[in-house]
Amino acid sequence: MSVSMKSWATPIAASSFIILAVTGVLMFFKIEGGYIKPVHEWLSWLMVAGVALHTMANWKSFVAYFSKVPAVSIISIGVAVTALAVFMPASRDGGNPKAKMMKSIESARLETVAELAGKESGEIIATLEQKGISVENPSMTIRQIAKANQKKEMEVLGLVFR
Structure with a gap:
């Protein structure tokens, strides 16, 4: 099963990464015409699914990362940044203008x-x-x-x- 899952899980993760990277960079520079924002928001679900399937297909390799200090450090930083983004107020003056x-x-x-x-x-x-x-x-x-x-x-x- 994992061989066939790998054949489509990785391309889903890779193609959704390309879409989210391009639309995310455009949004960063305030270029939000057309369908940039909705494509970015909705296709993020495709990225979640693709990465989840990719992780399942490569489970042994994924678990092996947790025995390596650099990998654990990078993953921990990612978790900390995510927690800050979700739980910290937007600004000291009460938030989004x-x-x-x-x-x-x-x-x-x-x-x-x-x-x-x-x-x-x-x-x-x-x-x-x-x-x-x-x-x-x-x-x-x-x-x-x-x-x-x-x-x-x-x-x-x-x-x-x-």
Whole structure:
């Protein structure tokens, strides 16, 4: 079984690595047009599967690495970097500035958000109401509008900035 698994597990791991390396480098340099981001995110699952199958197909070699100090050191550094990336806060000032901006917009009154969108609040209210989202008054926040209509804030904002 491992011989046939090796014949396709390694190519899956290698091809998915190429895809993720190229899309990841492009994203690093803020080149995110087309399908770069969704391909990177979704095909990462292919990489996970390919590496898991590759590891199973080469189990004896994989286990042998744990008897070598350099290999254990490199793997340990990888685990530590992963743990830091997952569990450490993004910054000392409370995190991602884009997330802070979105929370601010979601808690802003519709009339304020209308100014940001370069529209009149009445125009936005009409657009929202055409989509079945009622607005009692323009001083409601985006969050209040979304909650009152059982919608997500991003859905309401998508219509506002459309």
